[in-house]
Amino acid sequence: MEEGTLDYTVEEIKDFKPEHVLALTPKRIELLFQLAALRVESINDLAKKLKRNVKNVYQDLQVLRKLGFVKLNKKKGKAIIPETLVKEISFLIR
Numbered sequence: 001m002e003e004g005t006l007d008y009t010v011e012e013i014k015d016f017k018p019e020h021v022l023a024l025t026p027k028r029i030e031l032l033f034q035l036a037a038l039r040v041e042s043i044n045d046l047a048k049k050l051k052r053n054v055k056n057v058y059q060d061l062q063v064l065r066k067l068g069f070v071k072l073n074k075k076k077g078k079a080i081i082p083e084t085l086v087k088e089i090s091f092l093i094r
Contacts (some may be wrong), residue, residue, distance in 0.1 A: 020067060021091075027052075028060045032069060035084045042079040043072075 031050065040046040047057040061082050064070045069089075073081045 014068065016067075023063050023067065025060075027056075028064055031057065031060050032064060032084060032086070032089075035070065035082055036087065040082065042075075043082060046082060 031046075034050055035046065038046070038049055040049065043058050043061065044054055047054040050057065061070055061072060065072055069084065069086050071083045071085055073083055075081055
């Protein structure tokens with residue numbers, strides 16, 4: 001770690017309803033995993049790297065944004081750059 005920088009982790013506990021958990025389909029979980037691992041320039045770029053339809057990737061990103069897992073950053077022009085807001089997800093079932 002460089003002098004003057006901070007390295008920290010924020011742990012957040014969210015209470016999801018069953019329908020929110022069901023929204024985490026295998027494709028959306030894979031999208032989250034790949035988004036954290038890949039450097040992408042836009043939603044189109046992400047869709048190409050995932051070999052998926054752009055419309056479907058966009059819809060999945062919207063669901064993940066509403067759940068608080070991703071952020072969609074608007075760039076100059078039309079490009080929207082997706083960014084993951086989580087590094088780890090754990091589920092507690094009670």
